[in-house]
Amino acid sequence: MALEMRILKRDEWDVWFDHLELAFGGVAEVRESRELFRSLTEPDRSLGVWDGGDCVGSASAFSFRLSVPGGALVPAAGVTMVGVAPTHRRRGVLTSLMRRQLDDVRAGGEPLAVLTASDPAIYGRFGYGTAAYAMSVDIDTTRVRLSVPPGTDGVRLRLVDPEKALADCERVYAALVAGRPGMLARRPGWERQAVLDPEAQRDGASPLKCVVAEDADGEVVGYARYRVRPDWEQTGSDGKVQVGEVDALDPAAYAALWRYLFEIDLTWHVRAFMRPVDDPLFHLVSDVRRVRVRQRDALHVRLVDLPAALEARAYGAPLDVVLEVEDALCPWNAGRWRLTAGAGGSAQCTRTEDPADLELSVRELGSAYLGGITLTSLAAAGRVRELRPGALREASRAFTGDVAPWLPHGF
Structure with a gap:
């Protein structure tokens, strides 16, 4: 039977997404994540390849605006949910999806397509180049201290409900986008991704926490989202702080947030992911050799x-x-x-x-x-x-x- 490629119908989403889960190993997304993906999916930008009643291939795109050098926000297709069923590999399904998608991106007037790669070896042959890297850091806070800039002690920090602080945090994030290439101007709904907190994915860590930094007028000028993972050894506590995001509008607020994360009681490690490779944190730490760093590809860019x-x-x-x-x-x-x-x-x-x-x-x-x-x-x-x-x-x-x-x- 010939394979059929077509735009996704709304009532096909569950079958289409079930295929995607299979293509990525067969582990089902938790309910909260699945519902968020459903709400963010743009069906008219989503492709399915069908073999009879079975979905055997998929590709989708989000309508983003990407910050580029100079501060312009350029329309970009955020390529996502790409997968081919293991029964239909080496039959040209992926190549057909990529060709069709690039034609559609061009027809829609977007100069760029961007993606994060589950396997970076795949996308170079389709014209995507690695354009941005990200770091993860693991810091032993028993041996590393921070040297903070003037004004840090004047920053007020306040623990808040991550959900209730969403609007303030989103305003800080939006103010930073034009200043750093590679950041995405988030459309409504995308702010929910950062506060998803299903218990099944905490791996022994606490519920998501949020601390905000305020200036002298009580205006929120920075925030950090994190979890604490308690741990104990024979010699005492060995807790870890798992940092999701740290964003701030000025150096004092940025340093105050990191100092807070370094000094949480009963914790001795701070671990952060998806940090910029020129993170100012490296200029705050007392001993950069005690900061374990791992770099990986983050954003792949394709000129359409x-x-x-x-x-x-x-x-x-x-x-x-x-x-x-x-x-x-x-x-x-x-x-x-x-x-x-x-x-x-x-x-x-x-x-x-x-x-x-x-x-x-x-x-x-x-x-x-x-x-x-x-x-x-x-x-x-x-x-x-x-x-x-x-x-x-x-x-x-x-x-x-x-x-x-x-x-x-x-x-």
Whole structure:
């Protein structure tokens, strides 16, 4: 029987999501998570591949706006819920889904597609480049202290119900988005993801807690969400603080929140996940060697409308370069493009017949797009070729940003 690909019907969601759970190992999502995914799914952006009455393939997208260098919020398709049934692998199902999805993204006028990869080896062949990394940290707070900036002692901290503090925390988050590439302007409903707290997923830790930082006027200027996992050894307590988020609008509030997390009674470790690779925390700790760090890929970026994407971001130095771009999956991007930009100003990207200065694929452009991965490092790996002497250095300087791109949460 021939396979059929079609847009998801609302009454097919449960069958479609059951397939996705099977594709990811067969462990059912807890009820709270499943209901949140149901509410956030955009059916008209969701594809299913059907073999008779069985769903055997899926892909969806969320309608996001992504912060890029310069602070613009660019429409981006948040690719998600991609899976193929184990019975239907190696039959072109995934490739068909990716091709159809990119066509739909282009038709919808979104210059970018972005994703977090369950297996990062998969998506490079579809033109996605790793554009942002994230860190996890494990800190022994018996051996590490914080050196805090002036004003920290004047920050008021208050424990609040995570649900009741949602609006204040969301306002702080929204104020930070334009300042760091890779962050998502959250649509209504997405704030619920951060406060999901099913008991089945706590693994012995406490219910979710939230502490807010307030300025002298009582305005919330920062927050941290965390859990405490009590533990005991023969020598005494050995509790862990599991940090979900720490966001703040100024250095004093940021330091006050971390100091609070470091000093929770009966705990001796602070563990945090999904932190930016240039986290200011590294400049607050007394001994960086006692901070165990692990880095992993976080956000993968794909240019769908190449000229629109390159014109949407700002550049850190004047630039005039001709790019020879390879893009087999989106042939409208392939060929030669002249990119010109003033330092921090507007850019233009147009077709040209002039000789190329740099040769690369759309995957490398995706990696460099948010300013955290340099073109020079990609060239050192053999993935960018310099055709005009000096062009690589000029382009790499212009593409590189002041702060590391960061995706604070998955989707």
